[in-house]
Structures are given as C-alpha cells and as structure tokens.
Amino acid sequence: MTTCEVERPAELRNGVWEHPLPPPLPGGPPRLWLVRADGFAADASRLAGVVLDDGEQERAAAFRQAEDRDVYVSAHVGLRLLLGAYLGTGPADVPLERLPCPLCPEPHGRPAVRGNPLHFSLSHSGGICLLAFAATPVGVDTERVPDPAVADEIGALLHPREAAELRECDAVDRPLAFARAWARKEAYLKGLGTGLGRPLTLDYLGTGADRIAQPPGWTVGDVAVPDGHAAAVAVRC
Template sequence: MSARTATVAQPVWAQLRRRVPGAPADLTLHVLPLAEVAAWAESATDCLSAEELARARGIQETSARELFVVSRVALRHVLGHRLGCAPGDVPVTHDPRTGAPHEVHGRAGAVAGRRGDAGPELGWSPALGQIRPVHFSISRTAGLVAVVTAQREVGVDVERLQSEVETDVLLDILHPADRARLAGLRGRRRRVAVTRAWVRVEALVKGWRTGLARGPASINVGTRSRATYGPDWTVGDVRTTARENARLAVAWRTDPAPQG
C-alpha cells in the first residue's frame, strides 16, 4: 500500500447508496461490496493517515485487511465530499476511552449549493439548523462495508447471517423480552431473526457512543421495521439482498416534534 499504487477508477457512489426508510434528508448510507471496490481502495490508500496505514499493515488476514482498507478509504471519500475537502484532509479521530468516532467539521462556503454522488451537501434540518458537524459510523462484515453519515448522531451495523452457534451466543445476551420472542424459532428463521435483533442493538449503541459498555440485555429492540427508542432515537432495518446474506440496521437521533 503506497501512493505509487496504480490508480483504479472510483466506484460510482450513487450506485452504492442504500435507502434508509424514514431517515432524515441529511442522512446517507453507502453499502460497498468488497469484491467490487477492494482494488480501487487499495489504489487510493494515499488518503489514509500514517496511523491507519500502520493498522492496515498489522492485519495479517487478507480479507480482514481488505475490509479495513475499504472502510477507511470509503469513509474518507464520503466525508471529504460532504465537508468540501480532500479525503486525506478529513480529520478522522476517535475517543481514546470508548473508541467512538468524533464528529467532523467542514467549511460552509466550500459546499454551499453543491450536490454529488457521495451524498447531499451540508444542509438544513428543522431541529439541527443550517450548518452542523457531520457524524459518521462504519461497520464491516465478511464481504461488505457500510458507511453512514449525517448531521446528527448516527450508528450503523451490518452482519452476515449468524451461524447456529453464534445465534445461540447472541440470543443469551439480548433483552429478556427479545429472547422470549425469538427462543421458539428454529433453523434459518431463528438465525435471521436473531441477527436482525443484534444489528439493531449494535446500531443503537454506536449511535449512543457507548459501544457494548451498555449491556445488550437492557435494550429491547422489538419487532417493528422502524421504531422509536425513547424520546430521542429511531432505529430501522435496511433492505439487503439474498446474495449479501446479511442484516443491516441504522439508528439516528430523531428530530424533536414541532412545538406549539
């Protein structure tokens, strides 16, 4: 991985956008199949920081390293578009204690009236106002990377369909109401339902920036495809394809109801 790696054409970002039902206009989700974008990401690693490059070199397993590189390169390109700067100039930082990503700040004049394939310009939200910091969340699983950005706290999780053993482990740590609801299912239906519940939990804790320091057993995700969680949060399913064999969820801070 170096700046001298041969250049490969960027993906068509509009084709990687994934609709999030009910999401606010400032939220964008991109889902990247590893097989389609790995070569491009490998050719574009000059946008990564020295720390990111060192982390990538330290990952021994090939597919895990590719997932990491794709996730970081794609994140920098999406954020660079929204912020009006080069991907390498995006100030990606994380909380040293929790690992949660810090929001990033752009330049209002650089993006005024601009739109593009990677997502909307920094726009306006009834609750959040004109120009706000951009929040982001990334998730990766075998063969897939998901990147979500928004002008509000946001979280995303994507997971390949869990095995029977993984399903048993996750079922034991879900909320008691979700465990009771899912325990009677069998076979693939059970694996799908537990995976779906788990990605909703993960999306929420990423949005809250707590990670799994907040126990999954305290988070009842229920059955609705899009549901409010408390007064401030919404979590919803995002459609995946049979080929992806995965489940995907996004959580975001909800605009407050109009007053008066």
C-alpha cells in the same frame, strides 16, 4: 413498536463525483452507502497510500489475511472519500478523532470529524461495508448471519423480550432474526457512543422483520444489504 421501513443504501463504486455531495440536512434521513470489498478493493488499494493517515495504514498492514485487509481498506478509503465529498475537501485532509466515551473519560466514543457537525458511522462484516452520514449522531451496523449455535448462545444475552422472541422462532429463521436484532442493537449503541459497554439487556429493539421498537429520541430502521447479512441504522431525532 412501529412498522419497520427498510432503508436502501447507494453503492459506492469508484468514489468519483462530478460535484461535491450535498450533506445531510438536520431532521432529514441519514445518507447510507454500501461498499462491496470484492468490487472496490482494487481502487481502494490504489488510493490507500494517499487517502489513509499513518494510523489507518498501520492498522491495514497488521491484518494477516488479505481478505480482512481488503475489507478494512475498502471501508476506510470509502469513508474518507465520502467525507471529503460531503465536506468539499480532500479525503486525506479530513481530521478524524474519537469523542469521549459516555461511560468513562477515555477517548473511545463515537468517531467524529474534528470541529465539524457532520456525523458518521461505519461497519463491515463478511466482505461488505456499510456507511452512514447524518446531521445528528448516527450509528450503523451490518452482520453476517451466524451459525445457529452462535445465534442461540448470544441471543440469550439480549433483552429478555428479544431472547424470548428468538426462542419462539422456527430454528431455520432464528439465525437471521438474531442477526437483525443484533444489528439494530449495535447500531443504536454506536449512535449513543457507548458501543457494547452498555449492557445488551437494557434496550428492547425487537427481532421481527415487520416491527421495530424505537428508543426515546432515536429512529432505528433496517437496511437492505446482500443476502446472508442483516443491517440497521440508528439516528438521533
């Protein structure tokens, strides 16, 4: 266990930069960005037709709820704008692919830029989007704090020590502690490339606000996000 340092993301507003963004450096911290869909959706909608590829546009159009569509479009337009800025290329020209899954031969592992060492991850929940970029594999997750019943039900499925910590929490604090533990775990599993295909009981990351367990070869930290959410980032050392 180590003391938990909270990372603070920059906020993406209009996606306009005077110069290309300097890419993350090997051994350096991940670059984190926050996108608020309610403030970015108009710009994202305007850019979606020229920035997103056909598959992304089809997935966006499939959302029935305008709010869900706005969050998806904001996240993926923001991702392409930032990738373009880091790579010095047009956002629409960034070739995205899925890496092989570590658990099976299917191509549903971590998303990647074809032929480029820049690693990235994105997550969205409850109207906010979080993006991470690093020189090594990285995973990021943000979660809306759930209802107490959800925290109790799913919290029991985590690592036995995490489940025990949640049971010992005050009832008022338990939903946030669960969201914090879940965000840490999912960020780590995204970084591994397994996602939730890896059993939730295997890895102990902790639920406390002041301490966090570090898996071998990885650095995991909480990320500052708006109230009502929890978030974390995991980057391979």
